Amino acid sequence: MPPTPSPSPGAPGRPPPERRTDDPSAVPSSAVGREFAFEKRHFDFIVGLIHQLAGIALAPHKLEMVYARLARRLRELRIKDFDAYCALLESERGAEEVGFLVNALTTNLTAFFRESHHFDHLAEEVLPELRARHADVPRPRLRLWSAGCSSGQEPYTLAMVLASSIPDLRRWDARILATDIDTHMVETARRGLYPAEAATGIPPALRERFTRRVRENGDTRTAMDDQLKRLITVKPLNLLEPWPMKGPFDAIFCRNVLIYFDRPGRTQVIEKFSRLLSHGGFLYLGHSESLYGVSSSFRQVGPTIYRRV
Structure with missing residues (x-):
């Protein structure tokens, strides 16, 4: 990944010294029975660091989620407590560990043909328009x-839509560019190998044409066809760091990502999308996301579908 931006004013530092154990406010009531002591100072330090690194804004109600995901990491590293883990993140060895931190705290809920109206719009509106525009071009770019x-x-859903x-x-x-900040997810995308039940969201005709069943470690898996893989380039990318690609893109899918950014981060990313989209290019957002009050570079043409003006 590109270098991490320099810390902004107010960026996190080491958590403050441990408070007295007889302080009744030191540990929330939900912490009873936890394997590791996890106080607000630990949460604030980690939240500040993940915001600095990835632009992800974690609300206070995410405390239990953060604890649950990082407790597994402490066990893997055989670290005794969160004081030691926070110290590791600040040490010379911390540069490698922050990658695991980002991977652990980014949410990776996805499915084939999720929010299917976007793919219908791509197949029925965008691609016919591009085909008509480039009818006489020997090798049109997409x-x-x-x-x-x-x-x-x-991206495999996009590839199926293109090929069909x-x-x-x-x-x-x-070509389809696929990027994610989570390096583990990037590797999974490159392999194109999923649990068998994941394929149930693919329409039967496309499932028959573009996937196959394989056995791996005794389990049945769904493998993406090589013709789809040839269309896709998968790369790690932090959306709040410099982007190496130049565009232009005919369409960008950035769905259920902006909800994790604060307002300045969302504005920054949307304006960069605008500059990389072709004139009249399309931007697809998640079901709970909107450009209202964020950008005047787009007009809405459908549910969470925007076109560059």
């Missing part, structure tokens, strides 16, 4: 970007 691709179901909607796709210079 670029899609799955920004925040998680484990890869979204453009009969002469081999004539096209078509």
Whole structure:
């Protein structure tokens, strides 16, 4: 990944010294029975660090989620408590550990053809328009970007839509970029191998055409076809750090990602999307996301579907 930005004013430092154990406010009531003591000072330090590194804003109600995910990491590292873990994050060895921290705290909920109206719009509106526009071009260019691709179901869905909607796709210079901040998810997307039940969201005709069943370690898995893999390039990327790609993109899917950013972070990312989209290019957001009050560079053309103006 590109270098981490320099800490902004107010960036987190080492958690303050441990408070007296007889202080009744030191540990929340929900902490009873925890394996590791996890106080607000630990949570505040980690929240500040993840915001600095990835622009992710974690609300106070996420405390239990943060504890649960990082407690597993403490066990793996055989670290005795969160004081020691926070010290590790600040040490010279911490540069490697912050990658595990980001991976642990980013949410990776995804599915094939999730929010299917977006893929219907791509197949029925966007791709026919592009085909008509480039009818006389010998090798027309087509670029899609799955920004925040998680484990890869979204870019593979895009690839299925392209391959089934453009009969002469081999004539096209078509590519799908898939990026995610979580390096474990990036590797999963590259492999294109999923639990068998994950394929139930794929329409039967496309499932038959573009996937196959394989056995791995005694389990039945769903493997993506090589023709889909050839369309996709998967890379790690932090959306709040410099972007190496130049565009332009015909459509960008960034769904259920912006909800984790604060307002300045959302504004920054949306404006960069605008600059990388072609004139009239499309931006697809998640079901709970909106550009209202964030950007004037787009007009809404459908449910969470925006077109660059």
